[in-house]
Amino acid sequence: MWFALTDEQATLRDAVDDLLTAECPPAVVRAGWPGGDPAPLDRLWTALAEMGLLAAAVPESAGGLGLTEVDLVPPLTAAGYAAVPLPVAETAAVAGPLLAAAGDPGGQLAALVEGRCRIAVAGPGGLVPYGQRADLLLILTPPDGARLVRPDEVATTPVPTMDGSRAALRLTGDPVIGPSAGTRLDVPAHLLALTADRATLAASAQLVGLGRRMLDLTVAHVGTRRQFGAPVGSFQAVQHQLADALLGLELAAPAVLAASWAAATGADSRPADVSAGYLLAADAAERTARAALQCHGAIGYTTEYDLHLYAKRVWAIVAAAAGTDHHLDRLGTAIGLPAATAEQGGRP
């Protein structure tokens, strides 16, 4: 038993951290908003590819790093911390390993590995975050497969989103996707389920990172903002909100890492562990977003200040995930609870 990152894992995380600090400051996140200049985003993507992150979970035989879910959680947490406005998690944690497992029928893996191909993943309601900036869209079609399409092969429309840097598309075809479009990936149901859990893990990791970013911003702000002759961070009502925010994040982070361990080792507990990690991470990130906004006061409620870049991403990721009810229900069943049977309010 040893519950800490290995040196290699910490090295990858630090390298990604350093890269994102340099290449993905708030100005670059803003560039992802409508009207922004895409050049720094393209540079960022290339740099991430060169580091190997985008193909980290692709087998070495296919040019990837051959890493596991555990290795991915720290860099994806860093991607959350930076609010990278590109489908990094989607490409690295979801599409890459799925494409490799499906045998790369369309021959797109090499482009992914080399950073020439960004893949966005369609979520509930046919909404595809980062679809406007993706080369390929991955559409999971449970129970038995998935499809990889170019955006021009299917009917889509760009949609404005709360977090403007999500650059989403909506699939509008009827049925949503034509039977002949793109490349069909034949994958068994269990692999699709694993893929969905990888997406949840990636969301959880980013949520933890986003929470830490907002907490750091807030600690810096309340340490210098003075009211009533004192830094507002010395007021107990402010201190206690931020202490609770830290507590939530500190408890969520190990749970997300443990969930990635379950995924990487093929443990039976994977669905329960992934749901547990997600519930803790989503809750902590949302509470931190609320506390951060509250403790900033009005400055936090401006678009000139950076907080909104991170807070809105939290709500966007939560909206795109499978949902609190789904995870609560799945976890409840896994721990042996019967389905809810009683009327709301209980028996008289």
Added chain:
Amino acid sequence: MDLRPDPADEQFRAEARDWLRAHRPSRPLPSGDTRAGFAAHLEWERTLHDGGWSVVSWPRRYGGRDASLWQWLIFEEEYAAAGAPQRVTQNGIFLLAPTLFEFGTDEQRDRILPAMAAARQLWCQGWSEPGAGSDLAALTSRAVRDDAAGGWRLTGHKTWTTRGAFCTHLFGLFRTDPQQQRHRGLTYFLVPLDAPGVTVRGFGRFDGDEGFADVYLDDVFVPDADVIGEVGAGWRVAMATTGSERGLTLRPPGRFTAAAARLVQLAGDRPDRLTGRLREQVVRAWLGARAYHLFTLAQVTRMLDGDPPGAAASLNKIHWSELDIALHRTALELLGPDAEVDAEWTRGFQFSLAGPIYAGTNEIQRGIVAERLLGLPRR
């Protein structure tokens, strides 16, 4: 990272489980916070000691088994899962003993630890005073030097002393230098409760048990051999103990994972009451226990890597105390009308309400987190 348990640790788990299964009391004991219950508990704790399971993480020479931190966690898990009784000796074992290991002399360790492990010396914590709760450094009980006798004379009033009416000894802080400001002039003393000048008065807690005591000291003599650490350094010694109190040693996660498992079982037994809302509450309570377990594994790894938890113990304290209430409150809802009948969950609920108060209130803990972990400015 490797979350697989070590084979040796699993063997230790099996051994502990077998022993506990064979030896734990077959029926729930009466509350250890009553005089009769306390006696029954001591009998159990002596059985535990005779089996070699009373203080697993201590060195063998003091009655332990040199168990690693992992094994200690495992033991606590098995202990709670077996439904074995709460330790009435815990304040000695979990609060004074770590202090002795860190600050005591060999003579003090040899004299006290084996007797403590065997539940022969029973220790209570004498910190709080009527005028010194959260502001512990405001304590006024004093110790005056008696050079001729080679010791100190203690006078004052300690209160809210857990199980003070049933214990044999008290460890506590006393002011040895009234000239010094607040926490500077304090010293850490050991006091036998049968010493001349000690009066103990038990009184009832919120949950009805006589678990509290006032301890009045009137010119009580204590020899130099019963000073822990340096004279005047009591605050530093005591703060080392609060770390254990808030952090892992007092409330390891096994206690909560076991309670969560019992809650899930209760929900299964009462499907007639399991609304969607209650089901969510059960899942969230279970999740809180699971999160604490995983958080602890990461924390223990860091400790074994040489990084003591320090102020991070305050995070544990806030979490476990609020989790304990959530677990019990949910159980009461599942029980419905039966929740008011005096029984295990009901009693546990009443006790859980004290969690955010003792071991430093959660308001104080949040202040520590804010200032020491987040680096927010002090007022």
